[in-house]
Amino acid sequence: IEGGSIEFELYNVTADGKVDEDWEMDVIQAIDGEDETVVLDEDGNFTAWWDFNDEDIELSVGSYLINITDSEDLFVQVEFNVITKTSDIDTRKTAFKIGETIAFNVESSFAQDESYIKVWEPSGALYWRTDDFVDWVKVGTIQRILYADQVAGGNPMMLLDDAPLGTWTWTWYDEDADELDDGVFAVEAAAADVVAGLVEDLTTDIDELVDEIAALADDIVDYSSDFNSVKDNIAAVADLAADAVAAAEAAADAVTSVASVAGEAAAAAADAAEAANAAKDAADGLTTLVYGAIGASLVAALAAIVSLMQISKRIAG
Known part of the structure; x- marks a missing residue:
């Protein structure tokens, strides 16, 4: 019914299906620029929001149900999960070669609209500042930014031939320029x-x-x-x-x-x-005879000399 009021109740149940705890929800709808209590339009629909950080409701990680009841006591239940806040980013590879395109794996529990990444070369000079991330894609309970939407000045972040080799650094900022995460990657020759x-x-x-x-x-x-x-x-x-x-x-x-x-x-x-x-023996036998003969010869010679001397004297006389 158009203009009919809507009641919202949040609760969770135990494993056996019993209600464990329930909370009233303050759901708001914008009408003519003003925050108003939710009412149905002519088609029986509405668009509204609820502040999850309501101080009166403290939810832990887990599964919950929202019970939505209209003025005719018709109701519908919507399930949702409370998960640990995730905000994760890393380069697609630890090292990129000249000619390749730099890309990041960006994940968040909720869309970090207008967040961006700055990339510095080894000398410390700013090389890229990505365009703001606005086109988030929900995959399961996680929001992601596709590689194709990670551009700088509308162009892919391709490493040109003159890009310096070495260790590059990057930082992810939210829309208020607060740092969300940072890291490094290497650039190598093609x-x-x-x-x-x-x-x-x-x-x-x-x-x-x-x-x-x-x-x-x-x-x-x-x-x-x-x-x-x-x-x-x-x-x-x-x-x-x-x-x-x-x-x-x-x-x-x-x-x-x-x-x-x-x-x-x-x-x-x-x-x-x-x-x-x-011969010696023979000589020994002849020695006496020889000596005797020699002696006889000497006597005869002496007698001859004496005879000659006497003849000489007679002639002289």
């Missing part, structure tokens, strides 16, 4: 730049390896030359060794010959010694 850098490094490494191989080839040539010289020296030493072996064999033959001659000389010496001994 994957293509990383690959290009790796290719460049690999090219440099290959060039250095080519130089090292060339130097090694030169060393191998030098080593080959040295090896040939060593081989020639080894051949010369082998020739000298062969000559030395031949000389040793000749010396051995000579020693053998000398040994043979020495044997013969030894035999001859033995024969000579034996002959000498025999």
